[in-house]
Amino acid sequence: MKFKIFKLQDGNFSFERNILKKAFNFLMHRTEEISVFSQTKLSDHIEHIVFHIPDEYITGTKKGGIESTQHFSQFINLFVIDNKVVFIEEIKKNYTKLILENLNSQFAISLKECIIETQIMKDCIEHYNGNVKQLDVTDKHGDIVDGTEVIHLLPNNSFASEYEIESVAFQVRKIDSNDLISLYRNGRIITDSSSERRIFELFDFVGDKIGESN
Structure with a gap:
């Protein structure tokens, strides 16, 4: 799994105020827009949020045009460490961009890329x-x-x-x-671990170190 690491620009990752409403809207009124699918508090330090991005496969040719489309759901994992450091699963760069834009527009959360010293x-x-x-x-x-x-x-x-x-x-x-x-x-981290526990421990350790740095 590959993740891109971000830090909060100011304040804390205050997500809980609107999360239940957002999740309810996803379940009741699925749209073509990016939305929050679930949120789970894994420990006192780690929060797991899953974003849903509706997308579609397109087949065709440059000259002949689009021949068919197939809709699918892409789910992206996001982990928040101590309300300061955020790990976003990196599947496609544009998915990450959409999540950052959604956090900013829907939750007034602004993230900045960070480096791993x-x-x-x-x-x-x-x-x-x-x-x-x-x-x-x-x-x-x-x-x-x-x-x-x-x-x-x-x-x-x-x-x-x-x-x-x-x-x-x-x-x-x-x-x-x-x-x-x-x-x-x-600011990228890749692991081949198949253990959720070990992945969470890795994020907790790295996130804590990054949170302590400027």
């Missing part, structure tokens, strides 16, 4: 006892550095002040998990 990636690797599979790094001048040459320096406290991690892929080394996790400086 090098120190946060280091903390995540350490937390999961990660076996690094791939490391893309630049120095403080923005020049590309061969990740294989500096991977042994990752545990050093000075690493984050000398290098910036653009992306890292590592395998979790824990008794109950060998999930593969990829983190990207541009």
Whole structure:
């Protein structure tokens, strides 16, 4: 699963005031517009919201025109950590754009893209006892550095002040998990985990770190 991470511009993610009404409207009057399908509080820290986006497959040719259309429902997962950090499932970029526009217009919630700092990636690797599979790094001048040459320096406290991690892929080394996790400086996170519990724990850990940063 791939997610894009955002932070709240101001205040808190105040969603509960209108959520029941929005969900009721979805069930009673399904429209062609994006809508909230469900909302679940998973813990004191995590809230799970599902958006419904009606879409359609179109088949045809450039010269011959549209031959057929097939309507379908696309459901997008969104996780809110401590009312500050938001993980939006990234299936298509335009779906993410539609969700951001809906949050802003319907709930007055404004989100901004965030980056995953090098120190946060280091903390995540350490937390999961990660076996690094791939490391893309630049120095403080923005020049590309061969990740294989500096991977042994990752545990050093000075690493984050000398290098910036653009992306890292590592395998979790824990008794109950060998999930593969990829983190990207541009605010993307990918995991192959099939365990909801471990995915929620990952979001909770990363979201907490990002929430603490500026």
